[in-house]
Amino acid sequence: MGDLEVDIILNLKKADRHVTPAELGRACKVTEGEVSEAVGELSGRGYRIDHVPGEGYRLMGTPDLMDVTDIRSDLHGSVLGGEVFAFGRVTSTNDVAVSLARGGSPEGTLVIAEEQARGRGRRGRVWFSPPGCGLWFSIILRPGLGAEGSATISLAAAAGVAESLEEAYGIRAQIKWPNDVLVRGKKICGILTEAEFIDNTVRFVVVGIGINVLTGKEQFPDDIAAIATSVAVETGRRVSRTGVLACVVKSIEANYSELRHHGFEGIRTKLLQRSALIGKMTRVKTPDGVVEGVAADIDISGALLLRREDGSTERLVAGEVMGIL
Numbered sequence: 132m133g134d135l136e137v138d139i140i141l142n143l144k145k146a147d148r149h150v151t152p153a154e155l156g157r158a159c160k161v162t163e164g165e166v167s168e169a170v171g172e173l174s175g176r177g178y179r180i181d182h183v184p185g186e187g188y189r190l191m192g193t194p195d196l197m198d199v200t201d202i203r204s205d206l207h208g209s210v211l212g213g214e215v216f217a218f219g220r221v222t223s224t225n226d227v228a229v230s231l232a233r234g235g236s237p238e239g240t241l242v243i244a245e246e247q248a249r250g251r252g253r254r255g256r257v258w259f260s261p262p263g264c265g266l267w268f269s270i271i272l273r274p275g276l277g278a279e280g281s282a283t284i285s286l287a288a289a290a291g292v293a294e295s296l297e298e299a300y301g302i303r304a305q306i307k308w309p310n311d312v313l314v315r316g317k318k319i320c321g322i323l324t325e326a327e328f329i330d331n332t333v334r335f336v337v338v339g340i341g342i343n344v345l346t347g348k349e350q351f352p353d354d355i356a357a358i359a360t361s362v363a364v365e366t367g368r369r370v371s372r373t374g375v376l377a378c379v380v381k382s383i384e385a386n387y388s389e390l391r392h393h394g395f396e397g398i399r400t401k402l403l404q405r406s407a408l409i410g411k412m413t414r415v416k417t418p419d420g421v422v423e424g425v426a427a428d429i430d431i432s433g434a435l436l437l438r439r440e441d442g443s444t445e446r447l448v449a450g451e452v453m454g455i456l
């Protein structure tokens with residue numbers, strides 16, 4: 132996959148009409164012969180490109196399988212997705228991203244796979260990641276924050292996912308602290324953030340995001356069928372996965388930039404507006420035991436504040452919501 136193919140797809144997407152080989156050649160700074168060769172290559176990979184002699188080429192459709200050219204052209208100009216690695220099948224995109232990050236890959240590197248053989252949730256739980264259905268991807272970030280900062284990154288990403296699903300697809304999404312995006316109480320997206328530190332500073336953060344996009348109701352395994360949903364189930368439409376990816380990544384980029392330049396307060400406000408927990412009696416499993424109380428607030432470091440029956444407040448930096456009562 133070369134930069135020329137990305138450039139051609141970018142230009143055809145922008146034009147949304149037939150574009151002559153000469154025009155494309157000028158835009159991409161190559162000869163007409165090179166344009167025709169690249170178009171041949173793209174057609175072979177599943178791009179539907181109409182050719183009308185005299186009028187040129189027009190993009191009619193992108194491949195069903197996610198294609199790195201398509202992704203790169205959609206994310207053109209964004210920091211996140213500045214480098215994209217797209218795989219058919221991996222163990223877990225987080226594993227690949229962590230090893231790339233250890234090897235020095237830059238901030239914004241995005242790793243995506245059609246299928247994960249061992250998609251992971253937190254604490255060794257399994258993340259259902261079949262081929263052709265979802266977006267399973269990880270982004271490398273190098274935020275230069277202290278250790279406590281990585282929780283806010285996860286929440287900023289969750290807010291980005293929820294906002295973009297609402298803006299682009301009209302899906303009313305809520306955030307369940309610390310890492311789920313829910314629609315009508317069902318999980319459409321889970322986030323697994325993993326960080327490595329040097330002393331007390333974050334060396335890198337890998338934000339792993341799983342979004343059910345095309346999964347039909349009947350495709351979810353029995354153990355999650357009642358608690359999971361997808362963009363297709365919620366909208367009744369077969370949307371483009373690459374399209375969803377582009378909206379989500381741009382929205383995460385905006386939130387990440389807000390977080391770095393202005394701190395957590397703006398994100399916190401959005402989280403409180405979209406929270407599935409605030410004001411509700413909540414039971415949370417923490418490393419120190421189970422705590423119950425009304426979810427009252429999220430503080431400036433991303434911790435959940437629970438108000439207990441006796442009036443005391445419990446500050447939870449990590450935990451597992453076991454139930455909304």
Ligand code: BT5
Pocket residue numbers: 222223224225226247249250251252253254256257258259260266267268269310311318319320321322323339340341342343355358359360
């Ligand atoms: C999460 O864990 O929700 C984090 C999921 C992160 C997945 C992404 S995909 C790309 C990257 N690479 C990886 O290997 N992981 C990340 P947790 O809060 O522990 O929730 C896990 C629970 O969610 C499971 O025990 C199931 O109950 C449920 N679950 C599993 N697969 C699901 C799916 N596809 N949709 C909705 N719920 C699911």
